[in-house]
Amino acid sequence: MAFGRIGIGVLTLLFSIPAAAFADIVSTATLTVGQTLSLDKGTVASVAAQSGDLLLSSGTLTFQGSASGTVLGNGTLILYNVLTQQVLQGASTSFQQTAIPTGPLVANAAVIEVKTNGGNYAKLLLTAISSTSLTFQYTTYGASAAGGGGAPAVTAVQNNYSYIAQGLPNYGIAPGTLFIVKGTNLNSQPLSALQSSASPGLPQTFNGTSVSVTVNGTTVQPAIYYTSPTQLGLVLPSTTPVGTGTITVTNNGTASAPAQFVVVQSAMGMVVATDANYNYFSNSSSASPGQPVILWGSGVGADASNDDRTFPMKQNNLTSIPMTVYVGGIQAAIAYRGRSQFPGVDQIVVTIPNNVAAGCNVSIVTLSGNIVSNTIAIPVAQGGGACTDPSSAFGPAVSPPSGKNGYSTGVVTVLQSTGITRTSTVVGTTASADFVRVSGLTGTVGSGLPSVGSCTILVASNVQFQQTGLDAGSISVSGGGTQTNLQGVASQKGVYSATVSAVPATGQSYTFTGAGGADVGAFSTSINFPPPLVWTNQPSITSVNRAQGQLITWSGGAKGTYVQIGGQSAVSVGVGATFVCLAPVDDGQFMIPSWILLALPPNATGALNIFNLVYGPTYSVPSLDYAYSFTESLTDKVVAYQ
Secondary structure (H helix, E strand, O other): OOOOOOOHHHHHHHOOOOHHHHOOEEEEEEEEOOEEEEOOOOEEEEOOOOOOOEEEEOOEEEEOOOOEEEEEOOOOHHHHHHOOHHHHHHHHHHOEOOOEEOOOOOOOOOEEEEEOOOOOEEEEEEEEEOOOEEEEEEEEEOOOOOOOOOOOEEEEEEEOOOOOOOOOOOOOEOOOOEEEEEEEOOOOOOOOOOOOOOOOOOOOEEOOEEEEEEEOOEEEOOEEEEOOOOEEEEEOOOOOOOEEEEEEEEEOOEEOOOEEEEEOOOOOEEEEEEOOOOOEOEOOEOEOOOOEEEEEEEOOOOOOOOOOOOOOOOOOOOOOOOOEEEEOOEEEOEEEEEEOOOOOOEEEEEEOOOOOOOEEEEEEEEEEOOEEOOOEEEEEOOOOOOOOOOHHHHOOOOOOOOOOOOEEEEEEEEEEEEEEOOOOEEEEEEEEEEEEEEEOOOOOOOOOOOOOOOEEEOOOOOOOOEEEEOOOOOEEEEEOOEEEEOEEOOOOOOEEEEEOOOOOOOOOEEEEEEOOOOOOOOEEEEEEOOOOEEEOOHHHOOEEOOOOOEEEEEEEOOOOOEEEEEEEEEEEOOEEEEEEEEEEHHHOEEEEOHHHHOOOOOOEEEEEEEEEEEEOOOOOOOOOOEEEEEEEEEEEEEEEEO
């Protein structure tokens, strides 16, 4: 395959740098009674010294000034990780200034969303609690830490495309990789423009900043793409040895403390796939089985014949570097792995397997030894053209009506859940309703699911939108000879929930009746509960060998529908991973592949789950654009990943 000049659209994506990404405070804080936390400044002081955003009093955490927010009392590390600036902004319409009681808060579970006095968005994870203090890990998006100046400090070293965190089993920076360094005081000037990589090449000192890396006694200087006070874009030289090393940032003569990171032979981070002419795929223009595609990203590994600084790079096929690519769970033939024309930007050329299952979110993952890349997805259809995914797996199509940038929707649900720990099993059935208006869309809101037969490591969506809860008045659900009133969820307008019978019988009918409220009209709809999904081999699974994969078997479920199989594990605050796979319920089994499980932290207690989501009939509700229903049959089990 010939490799010509990269198209402008691809080049823009590969080097897109949102300015908001370079002005965040990432820190920890301990508040004692009588102190306030300023999330805009990253400081803690007495209430007399600063107004702050949050004040800890005896038994309450109170929003100060114009700050507002909400507490997610059943949060997790994974939830905290996916709260991006865009997600917080979308949720802010439901923020309030209601004081938060500290008594019910649980360490490593309570997540707090905040809009600060400065108009920034912040997320906090409670990590420790006592009778007189609260300790948080937090991120304030778009703020600058107080003080300014001082020595540079490195807080993270990550692949420019995968953003895999240190501590995860698939972390590592390969020689020749475009990577980022996050921290404070890394440069004394605002974010620079991208620098040309044409002769004489990318600089090793820029705007007074230089970087040195030392691994196994060898010291190298990365080339610099851009600088800012809180983030640097760098290319690690191919001459860097493999091993645990240190990185030091020097800003105008002042050096940071050395920060440790790991250099590995190959660790791919992917961002996008294109056809051979650098055209993007879309749901109306899919890739076809048998078609060559180009995977773009960084981290293939060292190329000793390139200087990692100068455009155009030599495009050597680095066949000596072990690598496997899976498309939709099927191994794909690799025609090329190596540099594009730009330093640090790599290409992998593969052929879509002929037997891959078609769909709009067919996952792609790269495996280098035991190091798994992030996952990306492409649409696949025989002969190209429009892709399709079964509506019974992805639900009704929901998009803004013509001429609008948003929509209003209502969902009613009956969930049968089985939670299994090492000491107990809890079975329950919950009826819920959720009414919301989605507006300000800047993309298409998808399900986040992979196509049938695929698995993916979940990441936060970059779709931006705002959600506003809708008042639906009083709602009841009847079934099995009983009637229950749903209760509104505190601080979450438009969300209603109630516990109903423990185990619904197959075919059990549930009728939801809404009297109507300020935003939603009266309605009535019924849904029948299908045969529950039974996880048949769960008693034998107490641990998961990540390198061998894990077989999951089941019975029951609604014929012709699909099973979602997922899991998660975390080893510390902010260091964890989650995956999801999709399989036909009629298959009765699915092998979770090792190349997905290897992305989860080992020696950690996590969760493994399966559930069958079955969509019911749509129904009409005055003032809503869409109204639909579904049932869920879920089993969630605590397991150890090895």
